[in-house]
Amino acid sequence: MKFFGKKLLSMLLAITMVVSLGVTVSAAESTNGNDEYIKVTDEIVESIAVEWAEYICPGRSFNVSAIYEYYNLDDELIGYSVSVTSNGTPYGYILLDFFQENIITEFVIEEDVVNICESAVTELQSHTSTYGLRGQSIDSSCVRLHKYLPLVHAVSVEVGGTEVYAIDDEVTSRNEYEKFCNSVSATQTIEANVRSIDEPWAIYDKNSQNETVYGHCADIMLKSIPTGYTVVDKDTRLEDRYSFSQSWAETNTDSYACAIIAGLNILYQTDSLLNDSSVDTYEWLWDETGTKETTASKNDTTSDIVYGSTTIGKIAPAIVKLAKELGKTNSSYSNVSSPTYQTYKTAVNAGKSGVLEFGVTVSTDDGTARQGHTVSVVGFRSDKDSNSTVHQYVIVADGWGSYRYMELSAIDFTDKSGATIVIG
Helix, strand or coil: CCCCCCHHHHHHHHHHHHHHHHHCCCEEEECCCCCCCCCCHHHHHHHHHHHHHHHHHHCCCCEEEEEEEEEECCCCCEEEEEEECCCEEEEEEEEECCCCCEEEEEEEECCCCCHHHHHHHHHEEEEEEHHHHCCEEEEEEEEEEEEECCCCEEEEEECCCCCEEEEECCEEEEHHHHHHHHHHHHHCCEHHHHHECCCCCCCCCCCCCCCCCCCCCCHCCCCCCCCCCCCECCCCCCCCCCCCCCHHHHHHEEEEEEHHHCCCHHHHHCCHHHHHHHCCCHHHHHHHHCCCCCCHHCCCCCCCCEEEEEECCHHHHHHHHHHHHHCCCCCCCEEEEECCCHHHHHHHHCHHHHEEEEEEEEECCEEEEEEEEEEEEEEEEEEEEECCCEEEEEEEEECCCCEEEHHHHCCCCCCEEEEEECCC
16 A cells, blocks of 8 residues: 555545535645655555445445555556445445545446456456467456546556556557557646645535635526637537426426436436336436435425435436336446546547536525536537637536536536446
8 A cells, every 4th residue: 555645634534524425525645755644554445435335325335345556647556446345246336546636536336336447357358369368367466447538447457477458448558558648648638636735635514615606506607608719629419418497397396406307318318218207207316316305495485396405426326227227237327526528528429428516605695605506418619719728618408598518627616526327
């Protein structure tokens, strides 16, 4: 294991806060010297993984079955990919990157889902003839995960003493992988904000707000691209997409929750409706995600509409669960902490749907408060202004105005997470 972080107490506090609040935590950047560092042991990594898995699936117990080292493009150890099981059954993985803004950068907690390292080893075993290595054994102790592109990882193993790499369904050599690493800058590939070791741990607290105060969540979305901009990445959208509205939910279900609308969008656009009914699907998602009526809705005696909210990270697993129950057994999801423009660009180009869950600080009658919202992501584009500054937008179905544009890097979020989803 390696020295990470500033103090063990801070790390354990961060883990506790992450689980209790259902949000993410900032990690620290490496500096020279180990004076204020603590050693991240297997026990600490296992504790993070198990507590997070148990938070995602309450009432179920988990164990760690494997820990794989995670490296950046410079071959520096930055974290771990952790496999978890429940009652002996593979139940997903948690990817930890101690140099990201959020320590838990990606995770899938679902029955029969294996670690990306393990699926890559299976892929390599079926392709070893590519390098004349058929019949050679794979040294599982030398399996490593490498940061490659958003949502795309490289896995290296030793096969018969030769190091080979699996990237998606392709197998390549160490030399070819190094060529790619040399051709891509860290800023292009690793977009996370990294904090200094001397900065405090930025644990999200639901009672804290950011410096930027908005009037409403809708204020951070654009109805159109400003005039005078020139296209860099052309407007690219999923071929099949849909945008249900708040008014549709209120009229047809006497309720509204943005996360449920986002999930319904994705299931509708992939022809995955329960009983071929949008209403039945909406109501199933409401129940499956544990959506509850908000306090404000309960206190509002002027309306019969029930307004609900659910915990971040619940909608993607629910979408995939229903799709599988409808016979689309190859459906899957991947939760991503602090998703970026590149996250969704990669997903849309691969034909994947996306979910973005976030919070911002808004003004209220009593001062300010966090306001949360969930949208489905259907596309992307980027444009250059007159000063040659490039603005990168994800295109979302927001439930209010059909499709709008969000420049993620320009928004002062209190918290942000997302998921990419494959239905098939």
